[in-house]
Each structure stands twice: as structure tokens, then as C-alpha cells.
Amino acid sequence: MTLGIIGAMSEELEILLKDMIVEEKNTKxxxxxxxxxxxxxxxxxxxxxxxxVNAAICTQILISEYRIDKIINVGVAGGIGxxxxxxxxxxxxxxxxxxxxxxxxxxxIGQIPRLDTYDFKCDAELVKLAKEACDENKDINSFVGRxxxxxxxxxxxxxxxxxxxxxxxxxxxxxxxxxxxxxxLNSIPFVVIRSISDNANNGAHMDYQEFVPIGxxxxxxxxxSMIEKM
Numbered sequence: 001m002t003l004g005i006i007g008a009m010s011e012e013l014e015i016l017l018k019d020m021i022v023e024e025k026n027t028k029x030x031x032x033x034x035x036x037x038x039x040x041x042x043x044x045x046x047x048x049x050x051x052x053v054n055a056a057i058c059t060q061i062l063i064s065e066y067r068i069d070k071i072i073n074v075g076v077a078g079g080i081g082x083x084x085x086x087x088x089x090x091x092x093x094x095x096x097x098x099x100x101x102x103x104x105x106x107x108x109i110g111q112i113p114r115l116d117t118y119d120f121k122c123d124a125e126l127v128k129l130a131k132e133a134c135d136e137n138k139d140i141n142s143f144v145g146r147x148x149x150x151x152x153x154x155x156x157x158x159x160x161x162x163x164x165x166x167x168x169x170x171x172x173x174x175x176x177x178x179x180x181x182x183x184x185l186n187s188i189p190f191v192v193i194r195s196i197s198d199n200a201n202n203g204a205h206m207d208y209q210e211f212v213p214i215g216x217x218x219x220x221x222x223x224x225s226m227i228e229k230m
Contacts, residue, residue: 002042003227004068006058007219008075008175011212013047015220020045028065029057035066039227044068048175052097052151055175059182070126071183071190072226074219076211077147077173078154079199080164086199086206087214089140089222090171091130092147092192094119095180098163098172099150109166110148112181119146120180123189126226130193133225140218145170147192149177160201171196193222 007013017034020043024035031054034045044066048058055073062068077090084090096110096119103109111118127144134142148169154160163169176192183190195215198205206214 001069001230002044002067003230004062004066004071005043005045005223006055006062006071006073006179007045007047008050008073008173009216010047011216012074012219013045015216016045016223028061031058031061033061033066039224041227041230043227051174052149052178056178056182059179063182063186063188068188070123071179071188072126072223073176073179073190073192074223075173075175075194076197076215077171077194078160079171079196079204080148080160080201081143081145081170082202084143084170084196084199085202085204086196086211087141088196089134089142089218090147090194090196091127091134091142091144092122092176092194093127093144094121094146095177095192096120096146096148096167096169097150097177097181098148098167099152117184120177120184122180122191126189126191129226129229130191130222133222136225137221140221143170147176147194148172149174155200157200164201193219195219
């Protein structure tokens with residue numbers, strides 16, 4: 001089995017690379033793919049860059065050129081649920097692209113036209129492993145639920161509340177939904193895991209410099225536990 005790890009921040013990849021035996025490094029589509037061994041497993045790790053197009057291109061390269069069997073996407077998100085606070089972790093069980101809107105033709109907002117699914121469901125076993133990893137660490141407060149994705153940095157409280165009402169989402173970000181979309185089309189199991197940096201819905205905010213080491217620590221801890229159990 002070969003596992004693909006897509007990170008949203010270079011800081012997260014730097015931590016992983018310290019433990020990774022890198023056997024091959026290639027640049028494709030302006031992204032650096034690190035292939036090797038990590039915690040006893042075959043892994044290809046890469047920072048995809050910001051936004052849905054970057055994330056989709058990255059995911060397809062992992063699948064087509066590296067023959068990845070499963071994909072884990074880690075990164076940062078804004079909280080939506082009023083019970084979600086900075087430093088918490090949200091494990092996606094489904095992804096929806098909130099900026100897809102063909103409602104003028106009768107589609108539900110978020111529905112990809114002519115696609116046979118509304119949301120992209122994460123692999124149940126990967127979700128279970130991620131939740132177990134969080135539960136093993138008393139410093140991580142985690143939740144499982146829907147994550148929504150769009151090419152928008154959402155800071156408006158009214159928009160956040162709309163995302164909560166329309167999608168019953170726990171978090172929003174800018175890459176996971178497109179990674180999920182590509183995995184769905186290629187029948188590749190995946191999971192999206194997000195560390196929460198702020199939540200406009202309840203007014204909670206953490207200074208970014210304070211948040212980064214917490215987010216990186218959380219994602220590294222979760223990934224290590226998941227990979228060792230695979």
C-alpha cells in the first residue's frame with residue numbers, strides 16, 4: 001500500500017520530512033512530491049498550495065503517477081459549529097463544495113451538475129482511525145462531521161451562519177472538497193482532517209503564530225497514529 005499525504009501548510013510537511021526516509025523527490029505542476037518511507041509505510045507527501053484547482057491537480061498526480069491507494073489531507077479550517085473552538089480538530093465524514101451553485105437550474109447549492117452524488121463521503125475506516133488517534137491524545141478535542149470547501153476566505157459571520165444552516169457543516173476551508181471530488185471520481189479512499197484556527201460564529205480566535213505549532217502538533221500526532229495502525 002502507498003499512502004498519499006496532502007498538506008495545506010509547508011510547516012506540516014517539514015515536520016513529517018524529519019521522520020521520513022525520502023527516496024525520491026520530483027517537482028510536478030510546481031509542487032514537490034516526496035516519495036519514501038514514513039513510520040514503516042510507503043508514503044508520498046506533498047504541499048498542494050491554496051485553492052481547489054491546486055488541490056485537484058495535486059490529487060490527480062498522486063493517483064495517476066504515484067498509484068496512491070489512499071489519501072489523507074491535513075490542514076487548517078475555520079470553525080462553523082458554535083461548539084467548535086480554535087485548537088479543536090474536525091474530521092470530515094463528508095465534503096461539499098459550497099461555492100458550486102447551479103440552483104438556477106433546480107440543483108441544490110453544492111451539487112455538482114450531472115454527478116451522481118451530492119456530497120463526497122470520507123472512507124469510514126480512515127475516519128475511524130483518525131478519531132481513535134484524536135481520542136488517544138487528551139490534548140486534542142475532536143469532532144466528526146461535514147466540512148465545506150470553496151475558493152473563498154470566509155470571515156463574514158452571516159456567511160458562516162448560512163454555511164451552518166445550508167450544509168450543517170462544522171468547518172470550512174479551501175481544498176478538501178476538491179480533493180474529495182477527485183478521489184471520488186477515481187474510487188480512492190480518503191479522509192480530510194482539519195485543525196481549527198478560528199470561529200467567527202462564536203467569536204473565538206487564536207493568534208496565527210500561536211495556532212501554528214498547535215495545528216502542526218495535532219496533525220503530526222494524528223498522522224503518526226493512523227499510519228502506524230494501517
